Amino acid sequence: MAELLDRLTQDHRHLVRVLDLLDDLLDRFHAGDEPDYELMCEMLEYIESYADQVHHPNEEDIFDRLRAHTDERYPVLDRLTDQHLQLTRINKQFRQSLEGIVHEEVLRRDQVEVQGRELVEALREHLDLEEREAFPLARERLSAGDWERLLATTSSHEDPLFGPAGRRRFHTLCQYLTERDRL
Numbered sequence: 001m002a003e004l005l006d007r008l009t010q011d012h013r014h015l016v017r018v019l020d021l022l023d024d025l026l027d028r029f030h031a032g033d034e035p036d037y038e039l040m041c042e043m044l045e046y047i048e049s050y051a052d053q054v055h056h057p058n059e060e061d062i063f064d065r066l067r068a069h070t071d072e073r074y075p076v077l078d079r080l081t082d083q084h085l086q087l088t089r090i091n092k093q094f095r096q097s098l099e100g101i102v103h104e105e106v107l108r109r110d111q112v113e114v115q116g117r118e119l120v121e122a123l124r125e126h127l128d129l130e131e132r133e134a135f136p137l138a139r140e141r142l143s144a145g146d147w148e149r150l151l152a153t154t155s156s157h158e159d160p161l162f163g164p165a166g167r168r169r170f171h172t173l174c175q176y177l178t179e180r181d182r183l
């Protein structure tokens, strides 16, 4: 029934793998290493092109259906909607800073690290809140008909990293993820 929720939960597992890798890179950055900025930019491009443009909008469709379902207010949904906007902003800002470094603009390393940590922390907290509160609420309140309508209307873009085409577009990131799994 809630096939869409299963897909979104699977997306979360994938995003956590990307965040774990980003955490490793930020640790190395903190220790003074020069990380692979282009790899980091690829990660942010993935988050932007899939999480921000496909995954979160799919969730917004579910939240809207929940809101339309009843007169009851769900403050957690409003909080998550705000977080969707904030996450897009944090991601863009961090990506611009990284691209600045790649193009040899002078940026303070500690500020770049703070931005990266902010993104990782905000996204982890967000995924957790959805799984703890919003997804169970949707499972409980939405009917089979709701899920059918949602499946018919939500965009089902393929995941550009973990889907079959991912190896082409995010080649470097894909390699790093595979190597990390071997450790």
Ligand SMILES: [Fe+2]
Residues within 6 Å of the ligand: 055, 056, 059, 080, 084, 126, 130
């Ligand atoms: Fe979300």
Ligand SMILES: [Fe+2]
Residues within 6 Å of the ligand: 008, 012, 055, 056, 059, 127, 130
């Ligand atoms: Fe999510």
